[in-house]
Amino acid sequence: MVATFKIAVLGAQGVGKSAIVRQFLYNEFSEVCVPTTARRVYLPAVVMNGHVHDLQIMDFPPITAFPVNTLQEWADVCCRGLRSVHAYILVYDICCFDSFEYIKTIRQQILETRVIGTSETPIIIVGNKRDLQRGRVIPRWNVSNLVKKTWKCGYIECSAKYNWHILLLFSELLKSVGCARCKHVHTTIRFQG
Numbered sequence: 001m002v003a004t005f006k007i008a009v010l011g012a013q014g015v016g017k018s019a020i021v022r023q024f025l026y027n028e029f030s031e032v033c034v035p036t037t038a039r040r041v042y043l044p045a046v047v048m049n050g051h052v053h054d055l056q057i058m059d060f061p062p063i064t065a066f067p068v069n070t071l072q073e074w075a076d077v078c079c080r081g082l083r084s085v086h087a088y089i090l091v092y093d094i095c096c097f098d099s100f101e102y103i104k105t106i107r108q109q110i111l112e113t114r115v116i117g118t119s120e121t122p123i124i125i126v127g128n129k130r131d132l133q134r135g136r137v138i139p140r141w142n143v144s145n146l147v148k149k150t151w152k153c154g155y156i157e158c159s160a161k162y163n164w165h166i167l168l169l170f171s172e173l174l175k176s177v178g179c180a181r182c183k184h185v186h187t188t189i190r191f192q193g
Contacts, residue, residue: 004054005177008082011091012102013062016128019160020091021059024170029161036061039078048174058085062102066109083114086177087122089169094127094157095135100143107151122176124154126169131159 009017018036023029025044040059045052058081066082067073073083088110090103107123114121125147127140140157147155154172158165 004056005087005174006056006081006085007058007087007089007173008085009057009059009089009091010063010103010106012093012096012099015091015093015096015099016160017089017091018059020089020126020128020158020166020169021057023160023163023166025057027163029163039080046170046174048171053174058082063106066106066113068113085121087124087173089124089126089173091126091128093129094140095129095132095137097137100138107153122154122173123151124156124169124173124176125151127155127157128160130157130164131161 009021011017013035014033018034018040019029021040021042025042036059038061042057042059043054044057045054047053060082061078063076063079063082067076067079070083073079073081088107090107092099092103103125107125110121110123125143127143144155147153154176156165156169156172158169160166
C-alpha cells in the first residue's frame, strides 16, 4: 500500500506559493499573478528512488491565524485539513520583509497549536524569487542561520520562474517526513502517469 503524504503550502499573498506548486507539478510558470482565494488540493503520485509516493499538496490562501483547534479548522473552509498534514512548506518572498514576518508568525502558531504528539511535523522555510536576488531585503546567511540553528527547520531558496531548486524542495520534504526509502544521497524524482 502506498502512503499518502499531506503537505500544506502557506505564505503571504504574492510570494509564489501556487507558482512553486505549478512548477513542480506541470513544469510551467505564468508571469500573471492570480491570488489564491480558496484552498486548492493537488493529488500527484511521484516516483522517488524507484518507489511510488502519493502526495496531497494543499495550496492555501493567506490565513489570518493558524487554527487553534479542530473546530476552528473546520469552521473556516480555507483552513480545512491544515492541522493534520505531515509537513509544512512556509514560503516567503526574499524581496519582501513583511512576507518573512508572516511566515515567522505562522510558524510560531503552528508550534503552539499543533495536536499533541505531532510536534515533530517538519517545517521547511522557502525563500522564493531567487531570480530577483538584487532586491533581497534580508541577507541569505542571516535567514539561513536563524531558520536552521534557532528554528531547527529546513531552509531552501528557489525560483519558481526558472524552476531552480523546485525538485530539490520536494525531495527534501519527502526525506524530512521520514520516508525511509527517500534517504539516499542522490535523489531522483519523477511523476507517475
